[in-house]
Amino acid sequence: MGYTPEMLELIKRVEKSRPERIERAKKGEHFTPLTLAGREEVLGKFHPDYKKEGRRAVKVGPSKGESYPDEFVDLLESKSRLLVDDAALQDLVAYETDVLVIGGGGAGTSAALLAAEHGAKVVLATKLRHGDANTVMAEGGIQGATQEVDSPYFHYLDVIGGGHFTNTPELVEALTHDAPLVIEWLERLGMMFDKNADGRLRVRHGGGTSRKRMHSAGDMTGSEIMRVLRDEARNRQDMITILEFSAAVEILKDTQGRCAGALFYNMETEEYFAIRAKATVVATGGYGRLHVQGFATTNHYGATADGLVIGYRAGVPLAFMHSTQYHPTGVAFPEQNIGLLITEKVRGLGANLLNINGEQFVFEREPRDVESACIIQECLDRNKGIITPTGRIGVWLDSPMIEVLEGPGAVKQELPAKYIQFMRYDIDISKVPMLVYPTLHYQNGGLQINNLTETGVPGLFGAGEASGGVHGENRLMGNSLLDITVFGRRAGRSAAEYVKGLENQSSTLTMDHVRQFHAELQAAGVETNRVSPLVLPNYTREETMEKQLTTHYQGGMR
Amino acid sequence: MSEGQKEFKIATGDRAILPEGTRLVPIYIMGKRYMVPETLTIQKATEYAGYQFIRACGCRGGICGACGTVYRILGDYHLHFGLACQTVVQENMYLTQVPFFPANRAVYNIEETSATAESIMKLYPEVMKCVACNTCTKACPMDIEVMEYVNAAMRGDLAKVARLSFDCIQCGLCSSRCPAQIQHFHLAQMCRRLYARYKVPQAEHLQNRVGEINEHKYDTLLLDLVGSDHDTLRKLYVDREMEPQDSVGWEPQDKTKL
Ligand SMILES: Cc1cc2nc3c(=O)[nH]c(=O)nc-3n(C[C@H](O)[C@H](O)[C@H](O)COP(=O)(O)OP(=O)(O)OC[C@H]3O[C@@H](n4cnc5c(N)ncnc54)[C@H](O)[C@@H]3O)c2cc1C
Ligand code: SF4
Ligand code: SF4
Ligand code: FES
Numbered sequence: 001m002g003y004t005p006e007m008l009e010l011i012k013r014v015e016k017s018r019p020e021r022i023e024r025a026k027k028g029e030h031f032t033p034l035t036l037a038g039r040e041e042v043l044g045k046f047h048p049d050y051k052k053e054g055r056r057a058v059k060v061g062p063s064k065g066e067s068y069p070d071e072f073v074d075l076l077e078s079k080s081r082l083l084v085d086d087a088a089l090q091d092l093v094a095y096e097t098d099v100l101v102i103g104g105g106g107a108g109t110s111a112a113l114l115a116a117e118h119g120a121k122v123v124l125a126t127k128l129r130h131g132d133a134n135t136v137m138a139e140g141g142i143q144g145a146t147q148e149v150d151s152p153y154f155h156y157l158d159v160i161g162g163g164h165f166t167n168t169p170e171l172v173e174a175l176t177h178d179a180p181l182v183i184e185w186l187e188r189l190g191m192m193f194d195k196n197a198d199g200r201l202r203v204r205h206g207g208g209t210s211r212k213r214m215h216s217a218g219d220m221t222g223s224e225i226m227r228v229l230r231d232e233a234r235n236r237q238d239m240i241t242i243l244e245f246s247a248a249v250e251i252l253k254d255t256q257g258r259c260a261g262a263l264f265y266n267m268e269t270e271e272y273f274a275i276r277a278k279a280t281v282v283a284t285g286g287y288g289r290l291h292v293q294g295f296a297t298t299n300h301y302g303a304t305a306d307g308l309v310i311g312y313r314a315g316v317p318l319a320f321m322h323s324t325q326y327h328p329t330g331v332a333f334p335e336q337n338i339g340l341l342i343t344e345k346v347r348g349l350g351a352n353l354l355n356i357n358g359e360q361f362v363f364e365r366e367p368r369d370v371e372s373a374c375i376i377q378e379c380l381d382r383n384k385g386i387i388t389p390t391g392r393i394g395v396w397l398d399s400p401m402i403e404v405l406e407g408p409g410a411v412k413q414e415l416p417a418k419y420i421q422f423m424r425y426d427i428d429i430s431k432v433p434m435l436v437y438p439t440l441h442y443q444n445g446g447l448q449i450n451n452l453t454e455t456g457v458p459g460l461f462g463a464g465e466a467s468g469g470v471h472g473e474n475r476l477m478g479n480s481l482l483d484i485t486v487f488g489r490r491a492g493r494s495a496a497e498y499v500k501g502l503e504n505q506s507s508t509l510t511m512d513h514v515r516q517f518h519a520e521l522q523a524a525g526v527e528t529n530r531v532s533p534l535v536l537p538n539y540t541r542e543e544t545m546e547k548q549l550t551t552h553y554q555g556g557m558r
Numbered sequence: 559m560s561e562g563q564k565e566f567k568i569a570t571g572d573r574a575i576l577p578e579g580t581r582l583v584p585i586y587i588m589g590k591r592y593m594v595p596e597t598l599t600i601q602k603a604t605e606y607a608g609y610q611f612i613r614a615c616g617c618r619g620g621i622c623g624a625c626g627t628v629y630r631i632l633g634d635y636h637l638h639f640g641l642a643c644q645t646v647v648q649e650n651m652y653l654t655q656v657p658f659f660p661a662n663r664a665v666y667n668i669e670e671t672s673a674t675a676e677s678i679m680k681l682y683p684e685v686m687k688c689v690a691c692n693t694c695t696k697a698c699p700m701d702i703e704v705m706e707y708v709n710a711a712m713r714g715d716l717a718k719v720a721r722l723s724f725d726c727i728q729c730g731l732c733s734s735r736c737p738a739q740i741q742h743f744h745l746a747q748m749c750r751r752l753y754a755r756y757k758v759p760q761a762e763h764l765q766n767r768v769g770e771i772n773e774h775k776y777d778t779l780l781l782d783l784v785g786s787d788h789d790t791l792r793k794l795y796v797d798r799e800m801e802p803q804d805s806v807g808w809e810p811q812d813k814t815k816l
Contacts, residue, residue, distance in 0.1 A: 132616030132624050146764050152776045153815040156783050161795035169784040177780055180767040190668055190751030199759030210798045223621055231747050235665055267612045294570030300617045335574050336599045340619050391575025393568050539572050544608040
């Protein structure tokens with residue numbers, strides 16, 4: 001393994017230009033940052049969020065007229081996977097519960113725990129294994145104003161400034177107010193935070209923070225949160241039933257227009273079944289696996305926007321879905337690690353970005369979106385990217401510079417997880433550069449909610465990456481793990497309270513809203529065979545798909 | 559790989575484009591032979607072969623534990639273990655994935671369970687049956703000293719269990735192999751939680767802050783921000799005091815908002 005001979009040949013150009021670059025770095029000189037006008041120009045031409053191509057206005061639904069990536073609009077402008085008439089729907093009911101939680105990541109599991117704590121019986125249904133989610137992948141940390149020199153006030157300012165002042169204020173208030181409360185909750189549940197001997201929580205800065213408030217558990221913060229929450233949910237099996245490999249494919253309503261549960265697909269037996277619930281929480285996470293404009297992603301296998309699609313059909317508007325976070329440095333080689341995140345820290349420690357000729361083309365500490373756009377420009381417009389044996393394109397991130405600037409051993413010490421990850425494939429990043437390209441990282445927007453996580457459809461709540469507004473157009477690192485625990489908990493509590501207040505509970509299930517949506521599609525002239533939600537991405541080769549000739553049951557076989 | 563790369567088709571999403579001349583090697587997925595590119599991981603090679611995963615695929619990045627895999631190489635008796643998303647295929651690999659392994663899990667109430675050897679003995683008595691064969695350690699794709707943490711658990715040394723098992727992704731491969739039928743990863747999870755809850759001092763400053771929040775100390779400060787217009791917020795944002803990177807014992811000048 002390791003780099004191919006051709007790539008090693010190209011790396012010689014990087015090595016050749018390195019001494020001079022190091023000299024300059026030592027003198028504190030760097031590549032000239034772009035002017036504001038320069039930034040705008042490159043963003044407009046190359047950043048997927050800004051350039052016109054690849055986006056279009058959605059023709060139907062509560063956010064009609066808003067412009068989103070084509071891949072996402074395709075899913076919104078699709079038909080239901082299954083439309084059942086009302087009489088038959090009652091027969092599909094397999095579970096009845098107080099609160100249904102859709103999605104088994106950090107937001108969903110927090111919601112389940114709090115709903116149970118407030119006396120509700122819960123069914124948590126999730127598409128993959130409980131915990132197979134973006135939450136386990138988060139390495140960096142979780143924010144919260146827990147230190148004496150900090151307060152929710154400063155956290156608020158950082159969040160809203162970071163979001164270019166576009167964030168929904170009441171959501172930012174909830175986020176920063178509850179932050180210390182959830183850190184304390186996690187501590188009490190037995191999460192292994194990084195601490196000093198006296199118990200003081202260790203904190204660091206993150207991009208855009210005015211006080212140090214990033215809490216961590218090694219470089220596995222999300223994984224540790226997920227493990228602890230999942231373990232606690234399993235301890236509450238008296239109140240919480242977990243259904244795995246069950247994908248929600250439609251929201252169900254009752255004849256009074258309230259959310260009354262959801263329709264599910266058993267991914268293994270291919271049966272459909274319904275869960276009738278008095279309240280429902282959508283916590284299905286993000287949409288990285290839509291691979292907007294072909295981008296690789298840091299997201300897990302199930303990040304396909306299902307909850308957004310079914311929530312939208314049920315009448316919930318979307319907030320901030322025009323905005324997506326691309327991380328400038330995702331792995332472009334080796335193929336095994338495609339799309340995985342390489343932390344900002346590498347550039348922070350002084351590593352340059354270089355084209356095929358070993359030349360610098362961008363200042364390393366531009367804002368994330370500008371940095372991404374410049375890399376895309378260098379590769380696709382100027383044709384100065386490096387092409388890999390598996391058809392990827394990328395630029396060099398010169399990590400060996402760190403060994404010179406920070407001293408021998410610095411790479412291994414400062415970036416232990418990355419070092420090991422590459423060493424698995426015989427690439428020693430303290431000696432050779434990494435190949436990187438922007439990667440689809442985070443869905444800034446989602447279902448519109450208020451600070452109680454209500455969506456506007458009675459009985460339907462939303463939390464976590466599937467909801468939008470709290471981060472505005474830009475999320476700061478460490479605020480998403482916070483978002484999912486704060487709003488996950490609020491959703492669980494709100495749903496349980498809502499259930500308590502319900503009168504005349506039983507009423508007929510219906511999919512009328514889906515029928516109306518179909519009619520709207522037709523009226524808008526959208527002719528399509530597409531069905532959604534996507535449920536899973538399809539990575540089957542085209543050659544194979546061409547021969548998968550049966551799509552319906554024929555005889556005894558599918 | 560020349561500079562005239564204009565017409566080169568760029569790979570998108572998670573589907574690789576294979577260059578001409580890529581070597582294909584035979585692998586056996588549950589005994590069935592497929593020719594796959596030699597550079598792919600087991601996970602991607604399985605997709606290349608035409609499978610669509612439902613189980614055995616989660617993060618695709620080595621951290622969720624969904625894709626534990628056991629394999630042999632044709633003609634060699636050694637049994638190997640790995641994560642399908644992290645292990646590159648080899649010629650004549652015989653593999654199957656173990657996306658689920660039944661493991662008994664003890665239900666406990668963390669509020670009422672002490673961080674002691676007694677709790678472990680009561681909830682996971684089988685831990686005493688370890689025969690020190692070290693098979694669990696050899697099976698672990700995360701290179702965890704599994705047997706060592708089992709031994710520490712026997713002695714009630716929760717700190718050591720917590721430290722040694724911290725990287726566990728709960729793939730279950732260790733428990734699939736243990737002759738003493740121990741369910742290592744559930745045991746370790748409980749130990750880590752009990753350790754963090756009862757053996758590590760809880761953060762005093764956090765308790766204080768929670769008290770302040772519950773006494774509504776920040777409610778009006780936050781409400782003022784919620785009600786502020788764009789220009790006011792921008793000014794407050796730009797003027798906010800920044801804690802230095804390498805500060806020790808730093809204090810802000812303005813303490814009115816703390
Ligand atoms: C590599 C990486 C690093 C990150 N680092 C950080 C960090 O350091 N700090 C930080 O704050 N944030 C970080 N983030 C962001 C953060 O981890 C996520 O935004 C957050 O965990 C999302 O949590 P969630 O519960 O909303 O969604 P998820 O954790 O993604 O959970 C969604 C769940 O819903 C399930 N689901 C999906 N569709 C359906 C359906 N149709 N039916 C049933 N279930 C369904 C999924 O299978 C999954 O279990 C990172 C993200 C990634 C990918
Ligand atoms: S300790 Fe066991 S469950 Fe945990 S990672 Fe290792 S083999 Fe998997
Ligand atoms: S495999 Fe089981 S018996 Fe063998 S060392 Fe590990 S815990 Fe002990
Ligand atoms: S898919 Fe998550 S560890 Fe392999």
